[in-house]
Amino acid sequence: MAIDNITMITANFSVVVQQINEAMPLWFQQGGLIMWLLLLTSFLTTVVTLERCFVWLHYYFKKEHLPLLDCFAYLNKKEKTKALLACQRLDTPALNMLAFGINALPFSPNEKMESYAERKIHNMSRGQTLLDTVITLAPMLGILGTVLGIIHSFNILGVQGVNNPTEVVAGIAQALVSTAMGLSVALLALLPFNLFRALLQRLTLHLEGVGSEFYHICHQQRLISNELSEIMKTQELSRTNKDNEEVFKYTVQKDSEMPYHYEFKEGSDEVKVNLHEEMKELHKTSQESLAEMYTSPISKKKEYFSIDELKLQKQKETARQVQKESFRNKTR
Structure with a gap:
């Protein structure tokens, strides 16, 4: 049945093509x-x-x-x-x-x-x-x-x-x-x-x-x-500020004679002040020496906070006698 339908369609198509071809001019058909x-x-x-x-x-x-x-x-x-x-x-x-x-x-x-x-x-x-x-x-x-x-x-x-x-x-x-x-x-x-x-x-x-x-x-x-350029500029500025901070920190810590060490926090006005390690030791030593001075008992033989007035008067009298004798020798 399907083969018969295909054959019928093909036959009809051929008839249509032939009719169209016959309707064309002779010179077209010969081409x-x-x-x-x-x-x-x-x-x-x-x-x-x-x-x-x-x-x-x-x-x-x-x-x-x-x-x-x-x-x-x-x-x-x-x-x-x-x-x-x-x-x-x-x-x-x-x-x-x-x-x-x-x-x-x-x-x-x-x-x-x-x-x-x-x-x-x-x-x-x-x-x-x-x-x-x-x-x-x-x-x-x-x-x-x-x-x-x-x-x-x-x-x-x-x-x-x-x-x-x-x-x-x-x-x-x-x-x-x-x-x-x-x-x-x-x-x-x-x-x-x-x-x-x-x-x-x-x-x-x-x-x-x-x-x-x-x-x-x-x-x-x-x-x-x-x-992108704005981000790069911000990063470059941040890197430059960080480098400047490191240089300034090194100068304060190593090259300065100041006893304190300053640390600056990026993006803030806070400043952290610390003593150098050497100054900490010196400060500790001075505090210990002062503590020993004020806490040690005062010796009876030595006076730390007064002057022996008797010795001073004797020295003055001796000096006067020496001056008098020297003056007598000159007048003779």
Whole structure:
């Protein structure tokens, strides 16, 4: 049952193809399979051309000039919210790219904007690969059809001889039709391909100009802050302060004659004061000696806190007698 259905479908398809082939002009029927391939390529070229024309016309009918000016004006005023709303008025590549950049602020928007621009340019260039392929393939198919036609004509010439050269000439003329058809299809694809490529280059330059203006405004108004550079600067400043603290601590501890050691706490005004180890020992020794002095019993034979007045009077009297004797000796 299934085999019968397949056979019936195949028979119906053959009938339809035969009817379509009979409806074609005689020169098309004589081209054979090559003409059908050229017809397919021309159909694809037409579809792609119409679709791309609709896309580009839809893009150019959108007037994005005013929203772009409003967006840049708000960015100059550092009003990112209003600038984002201005970009969302229309759905165009430039405005969408600016929206990605504004959403990325205050971080660098380069990667997001470039990534979106590349994706959009790739989408706008859709179909150009097919047109480029048709431009190369169609003439080759036409030449192939011509070669096959000439081979067929010479086969006839070889069988029938030169008695009737009119048929041979007619066969060669029919074979050249495929070459003409291939060149026509290539031209049909070449014109829109060059047009769409020029439009794509223009769009690329437009996106680059909008991106450059956006970067200029962001740097001028300081809307971009590089977090990584700020972290590196903070670390470098902290490292420098630590080095200066170590040098100052070494100077106070080793090179100074001050008996105290100062320690500064980073990020605070607290100062910790300690005695050096040598000064601790000296201070301990002095305290012990003073303690022995004040706690030891006073000897009866020695007086530490008074003077012997009798000895002092005796010394004074002795000195007076010596002076008197010396004066007497001089007067004699």
